[in-house]
Amino acid sequence: MTHYSILMPFGTPRGEQILPFAALTQWSKAFRLWQGQSVAGDPYQVFAHAAASGFRVPIGLGVTLMPFRHPYEAALQAQSAAATMGHPLIAGFGPGAIPLQKSLLAKPYASQLGAVREYLTIVRALLNGEEVRTSGEYFTCFNTLPSFPGPPVEVGAGVLRPAMAQLVGEVADVAITWLTPASYIRDVIVPELRTGARVAGRPAPKVVAVVPLGLAGPDRDGVDLALTSNSGHLRLKHYTDMLAGAGIAIDMADERASGRAIIDGGAYLFGTVQEIAVRLAEYAAAGVDEIVLNVTGVAFTYGTQAALQEIETVLSEMAR
The missing domain is CATH 3.20.20.30 (Luciferase-like domain)
Structure with a gap:
C-alpha cells in the first residue's frame, strides 16, 4: 500500500x-x-x-x-x-x-x-x-x-543517482527521492536499491518520493510554479545529472524551457486533480511506498491557505 x-x-x-x-x-x-x-x-x-x-x-x-x-x-x-x-x-x-x-x-x-x-x-x-x-x-x-x-x-x-541508490540499498532503511520522475525510480532507483540490498544480504529499503506538484487553474502558469518550486535544484549538478538520466535536458540559460522540460518529463506534476492522480499512481506502480506532496510553488505564489487547500484536494482525490 x-x-x-x-x-x-x-x-x-x-x-x-x-x-x-x-x-x-x-x-x-x-x-x-x-x-x-x-x-x-x-x-x-x-x-x-x-x-x-x-x-x-x-x-x-x-x-x-x-x-x-x-x-x-x-x-x-x-x-x-x-x-x-x-x-x-x-x-x-x-x-x-x-x-x-x-x-x-x-x-x-x-x-x-x-x-x-x-x-x-x-x-x-x-x-x-x-x-x-x-x-x-x-x-x-x-x-x-x-x-x-x-x-x-x-x-x-x-537518492538521485545509481551509485547512491546501491549504497543506500546496502546500509539504510529508506531511500528518499526529490524531483525524480516515476519512470526513473522504476527503471534506475529501485533496481539499484535491490542490487545493494542483495550485496548486503538484507531487505531492500523503503522508497519515499517527494513529488512537486500544482493544480492547473485559469490564473496559473505551470512553468512559473515549477520554477518557483525547483529553480534552485535545477542549478545543482546532482539534480541535472539525475534528470538527464531520466531523459530531461536542463539548461538554466533558458529557465522557461527548463521549467517546461520538468513538466513534460514528469518531474513536476501540473494538471487537473484527476490528471495528477493518474501521475501519482505511476509512482505507486514504480515501487514507491510513500509519496510526499510538495506544493512549494503554490505556497510561495499564492500563500499558505492555497497550499493547504491544494493538499486537501489531492489527498481527497487519492482517497477515492
Missing part, C-alpha cells in the same frame, strides 16, 4: 507556522508530515513546537544535511524527536552540494559515497544502542547513545 504524506512547503522561522500543516496531517488521511533542510528554522525545533501545541504526528526529515551535524548529534536529535512526537520517525540525510561542503568544512568530501556510508553507519549503530568505535576518513565516533523506550527511527538518505 502506498501512503500519501505532506511536505511543509516553506522554511519556518516561527514555529507556529507549521501548525496548520500539522493539524491537516492529524485530521486528514495524510500519513506523515515532512520537512526538508531549512536555515530559516531548524526542522527538529519546529517539530517540537508542533508537539508542544498538541499536534503529535508521524514525521520525516528529508533530507537534513550532513555538514550541519555530527552523526552523534544527528542520532540524538532523531531519537529525541521520535520520543517527543510519540510516533515512528524517518531521519533522512544527505551530503549537500559541493559548494555547501566547501563553505562549512575544511574541504569537501573526497568521496560523497564514502562520507554517506560512514555517516549512516554511525547513526544507525547509535540508534540501535550499539557501542560505536569508528575512526573513519570523514567521521570519528567512540561513544554510545543512551537508549530508552520510544518509537523506532528509520535512517534514510537522499
